[in-house]
Amino acid sequence: MLRFIVRRLLTLIPVLLGVSLIVFFLVRLIPGTALEMYMGTQVEATPEMMEELEKLFGEDKPVPVLYLEWMQDILKGDFGYSLRTGRPVLPDILSRLPLSLELTLFSLILALLIGIPLGIASSLRQNTFGDFLMRILGLLGLSLPQFWLAALMVMAFSGFNGWIPMGNYVGFLEAPLRNIKMLFFPSLAIGIGFAAVVMRYTRTSMLEVFQMDYIRTAKAKGLKRKSVIYTHALKNGILPVITVTGFNAGYLLSGAIVIEEVFALPGMGRLSLYAIYQRDYPIIQAVVMIVATIFVLVNLVTDIVYALADPRIRLSD
Numbered sequence: 273m274l275r276f277i278v279r280r281l282l283t284l285i286p287v288l289l290g291v292s293l294i295v296f297f298l299v300r301l302i303p304g305t306a307l308e309m310y311m312g313t314q315v316e317a318t319p320e321m322m323e324e325l326e327k328l329f330g331e332d333k334p335v336p337v338l339y340l341e342w343m344q345d346i347l348k349g350d351f352g353y354s355l356r357t358g359r360p361v362l363p364d365i366l367s368r369l370p371l372s373l374e375l376t377l378f379s380l381i382l383a384l385l386i387g388i389p390l391g392i393a394s395s396l397r398q399n400t401f402g403d404f405l406m407r408i409l410g411l412l413g414l415s416l417p418q419f420w421l422a423a424l425m426v427m428a429f430s431g432f433n434g435w436i437p438m439g440n441y442v443g444f445l446e447a448p449l450r451n452i453k454m455l456f457f458p459s460l461a462i463g464i465g466f467a468a469v470v471m472r473y474t475r476t477s478m479l480e481v482f483q484m485d486y487i488r489t490a491k492a493k494g495l496k497r498k499s500v501i502y503t504h505a506l507k508n509g510i511l512p513v514i515t516v517t518g519f520n521a522g523y524l525l526s527g528a529i530v531i532e533e534v535f536a537l538p539g540m541g542r543l544s545l546y547a548i549y550q551r552d553y554p555i556i557q558a559v560v561m562i563v564a565t566i567f568v569l570v571n572l573v574t575d576i577v578y579a580l581a582d583p584r585i586r587l588s589d
Contacts (some may be wrong), residue, residue: 273546280575284568291564292346292557296339299556342557351561353553354547361558364543370561371539372532373443378455379463380517383524386467386470388513391474392501398479406471413468418527422461422534429457441537458535462527466520473516511578518574521565 283511333341345352351361392405435453444451481487482505490500529541536542540559547555 280572287568295557295560300555301491351558354555355552356550361554365558367545368540372528372541375528378459379524382459383467383470388474389471393469394475395478410468410471418461419530422531425457454575458531462524474511477512481505481509514578518571521570547571
């Protein structure tokens with residue numbers, strides 16, 4: 273298992289390096305520069321003033337040189353300073369990261385709690401009215417845009433006192449029950465689409481497992497229906513769900529960007545959205561790198577869990 277984990281860790285290095293190259297160069301293709309956003313449209317600057325500002329903002333060097341300097345700073349744990357506020361980038365991000373992670377975790381839990389039982393129920397009622405109804409609901413969940421659903425929830429449930437945060441966020445450690453209540457609808461808006469994915473994967477996988485010989489043998493032995501489903505079938509049927517959960521956890525985190533803005537949550541996504549508006553390169557780059565790191569680490573954990581659930585994965589690696 274240790275050799276398996278080390279190999280997976282080594283594969284993360286080129287992935288993160290590629291992400292750093294892409295984000296550093298692509299953000300500079302966004303129309304408008306940080307200096308233009310800083311100066312606005314009412315101020316006319318001479319070439320000499322622009323040169324001084326470029327030196328002040330650290331944008332007076334060629335882009336490849338800036339990239340190498342940025343990578344050296346990252347390896348030291350320094351993500352630079354915001355071009356708008358002048359504050360260090362990392363503390364601002366870390367202060368908002370717990371909310372984004374909590375929102376992602378809650379949406380993931382809700383998606384699994386909704387998707388897995390519905391998938392099992394749909395597979396047990398194959399080609400019945402209930403099966404068709406759940407499959408239609410799954411397609412509906414996949415089709416609904418997150419931002420539209422979030423806006424609809426704000427309009428529909430804004431009268432529910434304390435359920436829609438709208439800037440009045442309370443941390444989990446400060447008031448756990450109130451925190452969970454406030455994050456319920458934002459988490460549901462993010463997780464409902466993934467719940468549909470989980471439901472479809474669970475249904476398909478369970479239908480395949482039910483056709484296996486060992487399931488027929490278990491039924492022939494006279495085992496109870498619940499024992500056949502949850503002890504024998506679900507253990508193997510859940511493996512594809514583990515994989516898709518790991519791959520989608522990172523997407524749920526990135527999806528929190530728009531949802532945080534709709535619900536006015538002071539998370540990392542909202543910070544990055546404002547950074548894009550203001551062309552604040554250090555914040556954009558740092559947020560993308562942190563999200564990418566979390567994404568690949570979640571995939572690593574998924575591989576480990578999958579290997580523990582199915583030892584054949586370790587043997588074939």
